[in-house]
Amino acid sequence: MALNADVIALLDEFKDIRHKIHQHPEVGLETAQTVVLIKSKLDEYGISYENIGVNSLVAEIKGKAGDTTVAFRVDMDGLEMSEENDFSYKSQVEGRMHACGHDGHCTSLIALAAYLSKHRDFNGTVLLLFQSGEEGYEGALRVIEDSFFDKYKVDYMFGFHAWPGLASGKIAVHNGACMASEDRFEIMVTGKSGHASMPHVCNEPFAAVADIIKGLQTIVGRKVPSHERGVVSITQVHGGSLRNGIPDNVMVQGNVRTCNEDVQDLIEESIAQTVAGACAIYGVKGVLDYVRKHPVLINSTPDVARKAAEKVVGPENVVTDLESSMAAEDFAFFMKHTKGCYVWIGNGVDSPPLHNSKFDFNDEILPVAASFFIAVIDELL
Template identity: 90%
Template sequence: MGLNPDVTALLDEFKAIRHQIHKNPEIGLETVETLALVKSKLDDYGISYENIGVNSLVAKIDGREGDTTVAFRVDMDALEMSEENGFAYKSQVEGRMHACGHDGHCTSLLALAAYLSKNRDFNGTVLLLFQSGEEGYEGALRVIEDSFFDKYKVDYLFGYHAWPGLASGKIAVHKGACMASEDRFEIMVTGKSGHASMPHVCNEPFAAVADIIKGLQTIVGRKIPSHERGVVSITQVHGGSLRNGIPDNVMVQGNVRTCNESVQDLIEESIAQTVAGAAAIYGVKAELDYVRKHPVLVNSVPEIAIKAAQKAVGAENVVTDMESSMAAEDYAFYMKHTKGCYVWIGNGVDSPPLHNSKFDFNDEILAVAASFFIEVIEELL
């Protein structure tokens, strides 16, 4: 029990790899150099791999006899924001930084690869999935569309995220929903333009928009059961160009988060009803474009992750009562095709939040994550 000694012995080596990736952040699906680094390390370890999706990769390690396949997935892409840290390995690319820890996620899977290259005494197959484009670029969908689940028989898939606010050395496992769905909507309200001094000859879209916004803000409080969670946020309103002119069109955009698919359905239906009602009252045309960006991330086998985490960090460091997050994660798409569990590993109580210009992945997680993955393999294979 405890962190794997073979992994901890290599911690300094993998810190250096993580720092190299951190200095050279790549955005979205364009993780070309990061993927090249991953390939060079896998070559060193004698592990075979193939490209999948867009600048993503699957490595395969066969053990002894046995037909169970366990996969592990990490992301590799950074964010379009400037880093405000002062350490030596800060981003060397202006306007880009690893503010979500994907540099560390990627490195921890390389640590697992290094371990498995010398320890293949398991029954079955292990897959290592290095994925691009998690930050809104549909990287997971590109992998799935490239026949990932047809090319490989994936019985289980596990992943994790470094988590600010959770103490270093702790692992959080959710029973059921771990992270929220993300939906996006755009409402185009069309009226009749004219002079601001003569609204009686116009058909003002802003009046309908005001009621729509007010109505949307009541959905969670009045329609969603109090024991459920949901968020409806208005994020953009655009319309008009004159101080003395009523415009033809006003556009409203927003974001929806839930941790329950039935709540997701109810919110979408309620938004449509609100928009249609305001359009009818004010005699304007209102078109709703509602897009489901990510599904709810639901853990189907938390008991396996709990056992593995207890072996890796001790039962006292495994947390099972944290609230699910309203952030979304495209790992959720994989859970529509196989069983698995996504855990959080503590980045430190005082860690800056994710997507913050001061965020940095805690290097100590590298050994925690790789040890957790090793214990998952022990449990299943």
């Protein structure tokens, strides 16, 4: 591997930074203390920055002549779950931990900042975006709504995720879809309540709900083309409070994932048809609330990422045939506004999965991520 020597020389320092962030996880948009730490490092490196979005931060580093701007984005937020690791830097905040590697993502960009503070021999501008609220809190949207793409002419944007199950020293680059869309739905079925012994004077909503749930389970198998991927999951059903009473209302919630926007449209339409059909049969009212939470993350410049990855880990360690993930990533919102690519960097074959109480970012891939970013700059600037 051709890891950057400047990053390797400061690896112990970067590990210490990562461990500090890991010990003090912040959730959602409330990443104020993490931002304070990042600002202290940027001040040390002599790099200017400004606040953006909600507790997010963007730093700007200008090179020599040239008007191309490349942005690198990382996330900072942890999760509301208790850590079961027992190493010295485990979370000190009860019920919160960095179970998705954002502490390492963040530190990798700090490492890039340290490198660029001494190496500005590129043509153009580099932006370093430290983003809050990736874990379902619309942090990317808050950055975009705060005029990010109006303040900065972003020609390319890149990001990465530490990836369990992929060997450390390997980088996965997807052509096209990398991460799935995420849609959320709620169905409220309303009938007529009454005594359980006299269903004939009621209009029981559970019968329609049973058919709706059964119908939703057939959408992917019967309507989605066999060469496409989709997931429809029922996650909650609530209704009634009495053993001997038929309720007025039953609520169903669920989640939809796909890697194709046409399939996304098909599934939403099919859910609406299923609800309407079942409710018509049983004479109850059904209201569907369908929300598109994240779009599909589409890589538009995989060749740039692949060439950069090959420089760092060698062509034999660049993986291009992995299936896209059915997990969602709000980096997808940025890809609606500019070109770019999101890659996976192996966290280790034996790494616990993401969002697991024993997950930990692999410190040894910090220089892989930072070196990948540097190689992207070499490719484009």
